[in-house]
Amino acid sequence: MPAAQTSLFSKPKRSRLYGAGLCILLTLGPLLWWLLLKPTGMGVVLVGKTWRLDIEIEKLLEEGESSWCDELPAEARNISRRLLVDPSGARPEPTEHCRFSRPQWRTMRMARAEGAAPTPPHWPEARLNGLPADQLGAERTGKPEAFYELQLQNEAGQSWTCRLPLAEWQAHKLGARYRLRVDRFGVADCASLPRPS
Template identity: 45%
Template sequence: MTPARRPPYRLMGLLAVPLLLWTLGGPHRVDVEVVAKPWRREVEIERQVRERDSNWCAQIPAGAEVLERERRDDPSGIQPPADYCRYLAPVWRKRRSAIASGLAPQVPEWPLVALREASEAESAERPGKRHATQELSLRAVDGSEWTCRPAFEAWTRFTVGQKLSLQVDRWGVADCSSLRPL
């Protein structure tokens, strides 16, 4: 006679624990409303300055002023001994920014950039990198708030007052890619 097999309750319990934890603590849906649509546009303004640097003399940038030259062996052994230079070279560096910001329905626009002319003490300025951000300020019925930064095309499709669904994890972190109209 063979002993009766008992159902694997312990194994079933172990499999149920992760499912229970995921159900209780996993992401959940929250209904939110778009309360504001702020935007910001920034243009970096650069000024050319002279900075000290060093490299093989054959590789120094155009416009560099050689301060010191010495003969060196190449530590990698790739090239024969060559001249190594310390020099001053003109480089463009961010000095300030022009910023425009606002709230929808105002259309985002780039700021007017006023550049300073060259003087004896300083070089002229030029516009540099551009940075654009747009946000959705979201609020749930319980007062919880989140901010999402969608791409501009997606941002334009949302309206203030629109009701949306948002996935939020157990720590209150929103998954902005889950935004869906109700």
Template identity: 40%
Template structure:
């Protein structure tokens, strides 16, 4: 005995199989990444400001850092056992540059990126309290959003940042944890 499917059931079944194969094919062979649009461009210029501070320390007197002052000495045995004989151990102060604060300027494409110019404290030479500019960092960032309003912020170099415009569309690989691979971003015609 032979089973016969009504013609409508066969058509529906074939349509479902074709749709499933199309979805799997698109997933496997379609364009990779998430379709996104550039929604914002911004820049930030940061400079670390260091302050000259007086710090205390202790060490063997024959291993003091350069510039040590207010030295007090005492003779002790080495607790680590590296020195066979008791030796002079010193407590001292030394001037050292330490990170104090960060100054920054930030803006968007309508403003020219510019380094901040903070007022710096000046103390007499050899005295704590003076400040100086240290490490500089420039950040050029773009914000990308997909159709579900998920957002990613990517850093790009200054030259690329100048070329990009709000409204441009891209595809960007996103891992299963939602982290975008910004360097792998490429233009899209979505």
């Protein structure tokens, strides 16, 4: 008798489990397809390629500083001294503290060239004042920086800018279509762009 009762209850339970499993599969199926099989990213078109090349122009200026006199840099000049107690305790007695000036190179301006494809990138002419390099007021070129950027746009008019190395930037063609990953905050993952062959 107990065996018969068990088999009577197991069939409805089994069919309810199958039904629940089918509902879950029908609900999760589209979600799994969307997560695993749909193309990733957003369709975009390459609408512009811009470049900007900068060169820092540095100038030799005399700047004031202060330090303990036993730590003066070799190029220090216009030195004034006074006795001070070292607050760190490294010097137990009052010691000479110096105010001085020395020449230092400081970035004062930029030489810049910028444009857009198909114009090829070119470095700007860095016009210097021609003074000898050890004379105050002399100018020299400093650090160069290059920026190569792609402007991408989707059908809705949203746009993104991706900065790339020169070789990759050159390989992309205006009008090319790509899929670009964009996060929920609207930030593009430029690394998701395919590398042109």
